[in-house]
Amino acid sequence: MSVTGPRLVPTLFERSRPGRGGDKIPHPPKDALERIPARARRTAPAALPELNELEVVRHYVNLSQLNFAIDTGFYPLGSCTMKFNPKLNEWAARLPGFANLHPLAPDEVAQGTLQLLWELEGALAAISGMAAVTLQPAAGAQGELTGILMIRAYHRARGDGERDEVLVPDSSHGTNPATASMAGFRTITIRSAADGGVDLDAFRAALGPRTAAVMITNPSTLGLFESRIGELLAAVHEAGALAYMDGANLNAILGRFKPGEAGFDVMHFNVHKTFSTPHGGGGPGAGPVGVAERLAPYLPSPRVLREDDATFRLERPGERPTSIGRLRGFVGNTGVLVRAYAYIRAHGGTGLREVSDDAVLAANYLKTRLAGTFDLPYDRPCKHEFVASATSLKAHTGVRTLDIAKRLIDYGFHPPTIYFPLIVDEGMLIEPTETESLETLDDFADALIAVAAEAARDPAMVKAAPHTAPVRRLDEAGAARQPNLRWRPMAGAEMPCPD
């Protein structure tokens, strides 16, 4: 962001002029809609904006310039793994053979994509140590739901249907308890131990005949490897429950730790984190799920199958009655999976291990550089991310983590994840990823150290940040009190675009 900053832009609706816009396709015959009964037809045309193409292009180019993005700067957003999105992968997903393939095309005309999906399943199984993988879930949260529904099906198939509780640590992602609720389970939250890891005794006390599953993120959302995971998994299984691993932090442990080998029963992958598919302003992602052998019968349908003659096909409807069914239409976010496949192929096994080595090295380096300026509540080697805290700084200066985050914007950096996990006071979750250069890491550390100095010198200035962004801090309470969620001409007249 430069000091002058890009200008805010009017909405599409404000730009619209009746009669503007060019014909993109031929006019239909006049009687094209005569067969449609009048009662089913629209009477008033939809009030959509009328624009010519240049205006549309300028609108979206100018709007885009109001965004921070990986392609414009460092994005150390903890738990999100904002690594470089390789351009080859965008090219690959757009190849006409991939992009124009209909999802219900017969298997014989879809062999290229089916082979790619089958190979990708195999690669994810190898990476995770899981026995089988489904690529169907559209995102991590849907992967979680898939996993928990399979666990439910497993217990019920064994006549063990009384299990209605899911245990999660208090450092877990919000999606974990939300998923448990969606699948009809009660969530029990377990406090973390003082060292930030799972509290084994507390888990043991909560585990019992009602426990269906335990959901663990490893490394945890504090960026710490759960070194007591072996004991925890043993306790979970002894209680007859299954262990779910939230794979959001897989970027730290490629080639170092395979959840399936360690005893996890099910896990999801966030390919938009670990495997570099772009985040797209909030999505799309893809959330493949890997399972141990005993859960494989319950995988969503359809699966991709390889026949003896080395051709590939999709499972037919009803072919595997034990399946939990479908989580969505068609096969999955295939376009995203093409990108993930390309990423994994580009790296190979050795490259993926280097990814994690460099991600962990970068995080520990940044942590070292910030020691002494910020509190480090868990001061031991981290994995791919770490939590710093502004508790002491706030006590001295009144400047909070939120203010520091906003001030970083003026230095040209995207703020880290803040106030998550919930168990850290004034926390900043910082994840540099493996694709940022040493110079960038140093610039970021210098900026954070400079902001801390500013907080002591001129706290009011820091609290008023950002100063150079397209807008200043927003009235979020006002937005919620009287929600304006869609454009209406009157609202625009009352509040015109400022620039």
Next chain:
Amino acid sequence: MPYGPHTVEDREKMLAAIGIGSVDELFADIPPELRASPLDLPGPEPELELATRLLDLAARNRTDLASFLGAGAYRHWSPPAVDQLLLRGEWYTAYTPYQPEVSQGTLQSIYEYGSLIAELVGLDVVSASHYDGAAATAEAALMCCRSTRRERVLVSHAVHPHYRQTLRTYLGDLELEEIPLVAEGEAAGTTDLAVLERLLADGDRPVAGVLAGQPTFYGLLEPMAEIGQLAHAAGALFVAVVEPVSLAVLEPPGAYGADIACGEGQPLGIPLQYGGPYLGLLASTDALVRQIPGRLVGLTTDLDGKRAFVMTLRAREQDIRRDKAASNICTNQALLALAASIYIATIGPHGLRDVAANGAARAAELEAALTAAGAPRLHPGPYLNEFAIRVPDASAVHRRLLGRGVLGGLVLAEHEPDDPAVRDALLVCATEVTTTAEIALFADALRHVLAEAVA
């Protein structure tokens, strides 16, 4: 590593700063007995070789066929402006707009998306995107249960089979019943209103929501206003499962009394790409704003009173409410919502109407040609641009059409194996990109294939 920046010296400098000799020391907290076996994957592949591999795989798919396959995913012309704008890194390499000061582009684009879709569906609240049409439909059904505190959902059998299967998965222990279709007569293939009325009359099992598609999976038009009236009379909510391009010419859900509209946004300029990423549309009345899952963006001001956009009503979301959230959704399909917005803005209201009307015109042409070739329609009622035809031994015919370069729609029996009504039928569609030459090729091939079958 293909995309890593670090030189040997960089790594040494970092190790020295941390005070360790090797990166292995940073993994010492993984218990030795839990350390991974070697990664059994092929070695790294240079970009040129990988590009060749990807080209080969893509070429193994056949996308050169004259295709009449729709069934929930449709071929359309997407102006090149759509994809070229999507390729700006500021859009696709940004994340969720949690920091609104540096995300006004994404935030305004979501607000505009909501406004555009609101115009199309005639409802006021539009969620920022769901995974796809099926998942959005499942979320709509769960909304019905939450807001009515009832546990029974009725879905028309004419809603896409994938959506019905997804509903079954999502609803879990909640009750899901299918409303059968009219078997014969003018209304054949549409939702049976008399049975619906009976299902709704069971006072011991009150219904939370009634779901019906417009157009249906079979391409037919439903009496949506009547279905809605029946649902409302029983205290249930009414959910319209819609196709967005059709809404340029068909009555919008808000006008016929739908409380919720959902559906697949892929036809709005998004490529087929074997099933995703697509765009789950979900919209509701204002009354349901606190039940709708997914992100919402509202208009507000900054400290200087400047107009700006921000995520709002966040107390519905998982990162705030955890186990009490309206849904577990986090990552959504934001880039596809952007694609749909750019598509609508580029093609314009008249263009969108022309897309829908051209599809209808091409479909009428297709119907005439296929009827003449010996495959008449299965249902008599009106349709927009998709319809079922009666073809004996549909599966074999479909396969032989493929040999003649024609993707002759969908073999319905392969997707509805238990439904005798569609045993000998293909579901075919036309859109504005369907050509007269393709229609002639299909009709000609069908004539030959049917003649071969008789011979």
